[in-house]
Amino acid sequence: MAEGLGHHNRAVVAGAGIAGLATALRLHRAGWQVLVVERAPARRSSGYLVNLLGQGYDAADRLGVLPALADRDLGVFTSILVRADGRPKFTIPAALAQAALGPRAMTVFRGDLESALYEAARDAVTIRFGTAVRSVAQDRDGVDVTLSDGTTERAELLVGADGVHSGVRELVFGPEAGFRVDLRHLVAAFPLDRVPQNVPDGAGATFIGPRRTAALINLGPGRSSAFFTYRVDDPSAELARGPVAALGSAFGDLGGGVPDALRRLAAAPETAYFDSVSQVVMDEWHRGRVVLLGDAAWCVSLFAGYGAALALAGADQLGTALGEHPGDVAAALAQWEAQLRPEIRTRQALARKGTSQYAPPSRAHVWARDLMIRAIQLPGIRGLVQRSVRRDHG
């Protein structure tokens, strides 16, 4: 249902990821006509899991995509902390994690969340694949967006939802080096076509050692995945080695299901998400009629476990702000940005603290972490943890 008087308003959205599709859907509901341009030639899926909680779950609810996601919810699984050779150290039952997260939470593949948004948006907005933004010129009344297919689109608003390496950000705000803060960790995540070895059904086996984490999740055929992250001194040099060589050196000594997962990666390296872990830190997310949203604007990094949630919430709030300021894009963007900033600041700070959870600096940190996880299972502490998780994501 359209809100306000915006029927003549046009927006171009760069990027058909979670942020771009959620923005397109929400702006359409607010009465805007939307063109989405996506650089990739076609839709892709990806094998890593995202937790949808707090504001992200609420925004997904308002965007109407929860019913489509309900049967793709992977639920909460049992976590087994393992030693380097794959033998279990201890187990955290699924019920404990479920109780901590509460009922308004979901775990889905990132690709499934993107598909649900795509299905909801595809008939409402125009989506052009294989198309990127080449140049941007704006005046008081609008913005001209020249695309890689040679056409130029005139719009009232351009949304750069084109991810951590955003092209729109580069064109309008400046080079990536001015905004991307490398956290000096690499991450690789990929789907497993067969269930991982030595991991029981419905469980994840996680090894956490000094400077690294390896996790294998067995949720059955077609739903299993692997996740690796580790600290590096020179992220660019490590990235240049490619995922097979880099992970082989960093995790080749581990046992359990890891050797088989690495063999699977070597057979299909193109299925891996492999990048350095970064945050994007900017003093402004909008300039005139151009606004950045999602990882392009504020990437909180995977250590926050909240980037998809913020992309959905940011898109939802942008639609609301534009609806509250019909015909006044500048006022809407200023209000939207002021409302969102405190939350992003908090999430970025939490994520920077979170790096030591995934890559503890020393054996002493690993030991302290194990002790904490064991303690979480004690009934008295369990209540405190539940309250704290719900406060953080409420």
Ligand SMILES: Cc1cc2nc3c(=O)[nH]c(=O)nc-3n(C[C@H](O)[C@H](O)[C@H](O)COP(=O)(O)OP(=O)(O)OC[C@H]3O[C@@H](n4cnc5c(N)ncnc54)[C@H](O)[C@@H]3O)c2cc1C
């Ligand atoms: C391993 C891992 C685990 C994570 N876990 C969680 C979690 O548990 N919970 C959570 O909330 N978040 C999680 N996140 C973060 C979350 O996945 C991201 O924050 C979110 O997907 C960002 O969405 P986005 O749409 O902003 O960017 P992207 O997903 O990067 O989408 C950008 C899109 O723009 C396209 N594009 C790029 N350049 C151009 C261009 N020049 N022109 C046009 N199109 C372009 C790209 O092809 C892509 O489709 C995790 C991330 C990782 C890597």
